[in-house]
Amino acid sequence: MAVVRARIGDFPVVLASATPSVESRVNAEQGRYRHVALPNRFADAALPKLVAIDMRRHPPARGGFLSPVLLGRLSENLERGEQSLLFLNRRGYAPLTLCRVCGHRFQCPNCSSWLVEHRFRGQLVCHHCGHSETRPDACPQCGTFDHLAACGPGVERVAEEVVARFPEARTIVLSSDILGGVRRLRLELEAIAKGEADIVIGTQLVAKGHNFPEMTLVGVVDADLGLANGDPRAAERTFQLLSQVTGRAGRTGKKSVGLLQTYQPDHPVMRAIVSGDADSFYAKETGERELMRLPPFGRLAGIVVSAQTRAEAEGHARGLRRAAPVAGDIHVLGPAEAPLALIAGRHRFRLLVQGDRRSDIQAYVRAMLAAGPKPRGSVRVQVDIDPQSFL
Secondary structure (H helix, E strand, O other): OOOHHHHHHHOOHHHOOOOHHHHHHHHOOOOOOOOOOOOOOHOOOOEEEEHHHHHHHHOOOOOOOHHHHHHHHHHHHHHHHOOEEOOOOOOOOOOOEEOOOOOEEOOOOOOOOOOOOOOOEEEEOOOOOOOOOEOOOOOOOOOEEEOOEOOOHHHHHHHHHHHHOOOOOEEEEEOOOOOEEEEEEHHHHHHOOOOOEEEEOOHHOOOOOOOOOEEEEEEEOOOOOOOOOOOOOOOHHHHHHHHHHHHHOOOOOOOOOEEEEEEOOOOOHHHHHHHHHHHHHHHHHHHHHHHHOOOOOOOEEEEEEEEHHHHOOOOHHHHHOEEEEEEEEEEEEEEEEEEEEEEEEEEEEEEEEEEEEEOOOHHHHHHHHOOOOOOOOEEEEEEOOOOOOOO
């Protein structure tokens, strides 16, 4: 929007990023943007040494999520009086709670997602619609007491492991769930910057834009987390996020390190991060986008049809598909259930319109909607040109 506004007003825009999007890189390479490179950190501070920890070779202890390698470096940092950051982009205590006796899984009644356990609050919460319920002592399916198991880690669970291992350390958990809101968060960030914390455990909230002078170690608890979500931008976004969060270390010039716990150390994203060869990574991503005619080499439009019943949503989506005009440079994929097929009690089907870079995809979608069935009852149609999310 800033670029469009600048074009209308005929004034320059500076897009500043250490990890630009593939679209911006291609625009720079093709001369649409002027590329100004700042190759060094402020005051020539050295970048952290990045190392991938192969979790197959260095697994955590039973019931834990931190490898012996990462725990050892945390201990060394504590002895030196330097700060450490543990990053996990998952709020709460655990992403899934199930019964060990009957296998019952706690799912949101309104969404096709599991309820996330927030142990600090004693709640099971849906992060999509906000539904919450008290974590029970007994399984609601079979009635067995004390057999509910938390599966997988969130930042609260990592904090529990850290406190048990390093009880003397001053530990802070930073997440959007923090009690006290923005004011409390600001105070916590100021305390970290002043050196009043030894180990910080945080979500994406701490990944970029913060300067922690005493921080010399960043440990990524689950570097693979964003790679398998079916989004065409998954690799790019994971590369950007890991680059940003490891960049919190060593900003004042102290020797620093970033450790990435991964079960896929040979994945192109992991190799690019560890080697520091961003150019090769972007070149590979750009080539794959061009081959698949994905942005910036093609145009996309997402159409999400939602309704209170699955039959309504699917029927309307199929009606739109039948009404799609025939065009040699534009194709319609779907309809298919959206990855999140149910949100807040509404069933969701998605169509994806794909065209060449110069296709008038807006006009095509307008014609498709005009020729198709009109929304009735609970049916809603949402159009997203050049979508950034595929959920």
